[in-house]
Amino acid sequence: METDDIHALNDYDEFALLHENATEWDLAIDRLPTLTRGVIETGAGEWLSYLRWGTGDPELVFLHGGGQNAHTWDNVALALGRNSIAFDLPGHGHSYRRADRDYGPWNNSDALSGAIPIVAPNATAVIGMSLGGATAIRLASQHPNLCRRAVIVDVTPQVNDPSRAMSTLERGSVALLSGPPTYDSFDDMADAAVALSPFRAASGVRRGVRHNAYRRPDGRWVWRYDLFGPRPAGHENWSDFTSLWDDASAIAIPTMLVLGGESKYVTTEDRAEMERRIPRLRVEVVPHAGHAVQSDRPLDLVRLIDEFAFAPV
Numbered sequence: 001m002e003t004d005d006i007h008a009l010n011d012y013d014e015f016a017l018l019h020e021n022a023t024e025w026d027l028a029i030d031r032l033p034t035l036t037r038g039v040i041e042t043g044a045g046e047w048l049s050y051l052r053w054g055t056g057d058p059e060l061v062f063l064h065g066g067g068q069n070a071h072t073w074d075n076v077a078l079a080l081g082r083n084s085i086a087f088d089l090p091g092h093g094h095s096y097r098r099a100d101r102d103y104g105p106w107n108n109s110d111a112l113s114g115a116i117p118i119v120a121p122n123a124t125a126v127i128g129m130s131l132g133g134a135t136a137i138r139l140a141s142q143h144p145n146l147c148r149r150a151v152i153v154d155v156t157p158q159v160n161d162p163s164r165a166m167s168t169l170e171r172g173s174v175a176l177l178s179g180p181p182t183y184d185s186f187d188d189m190a191d192a193a194v195a196l197s198p199f200r201a202a203s204g205v206r207r208g209v210r211h212n213a214y215r216r217p218d219g220r221w222v223w224r225y226d227l228f229g230p231r232p233a234g235h236e237n238w239s240d241f242t243s244l245w246d247d248a249s250a251i252a253i254p255t256m257l258v259l260g261g262e263s264k265y266v267t268t269e270d271r272a273e274m275e276r277r278i279p280r281l282r283v284e285v286v287p288h289a290g291h292a293v294q295s296d297r298p299l300d301l302v303r304l305i306d307e308f309a310f311a312p313v
Helices: 018-024 070-080 105-119 131-142 168-178 186-195 202-211 244-250 268-277 298-309
Strands: 035-043 046-053 060-063 084-087 125-129 150-153 213-215 221-223 255-260 282-286
Touching (some): 018 202, 035 105, 046 070, 046 105, 060 070, 060 131, 070 084, 070 202, 070 298, 105 131, 125 131, 125 298, 131 150, 150 298, 168 186, 186 202, 202 213
Parallel strands (some): 125 150
Antiparallel strands (some): 035 046, 046 084
């Protein structure tokens, strides 16, 4: 079954498209790995949904960016071929929605600190992109026993600096967070995402949109994340990550910062500050990749993760 055949179905098989991932990236896979969805309770009325790659003890934990979900790591996880867990962060995918709509790295880290010991207690590394990378910074500083190595993809605590202006195209698919929350059709939604994803095949973008959206009873399509509209009165703006600079300074585990060569989200000054605060920081730049390195150049990221996460200490 192809993406276009299932985009009218809400109860589609979310694993039926993996053959597209393998074909798109020319992955020599004799058979697709075991992939299941699980749920772990993290508090009263709170839960995190996740994808489990393989059946063995998970070696890696993946955290997606804002407005994404666990499926953003499909290409990377498929190519790595390692037992892994990819979480839907709070407010995203199939995970719970917070009443205060605070989906910042601090609450994310608190939720994960209860989930990782149960579903991936022996994971070698946590890999996080954008919001997931900011969450990994917090997790690494506060819970190094759960985040033994950290891979931070295209983000620093300065990422949401309001003084910085980027064009819509430079923001990439993140710009969809400023767009309409609903669309008349799947094609309208997919076309909007394709237009903002210049480094990716349109087929891959459409597949990602299908994993990140659902059709309401009225026929309109809506994103599968809770980032639209005003937040409850009295709650601080959680998108200000700058206090995480103190967390970065506290990181004592091996850490790698991976930057998209075409991305504008991390400046030269940001990189220098990360290197100052984390003296043994490894920095890698992936050419021809924007902010979402895992989607634009997944095989390059796979090589870096394999080298870094499983190298001798």
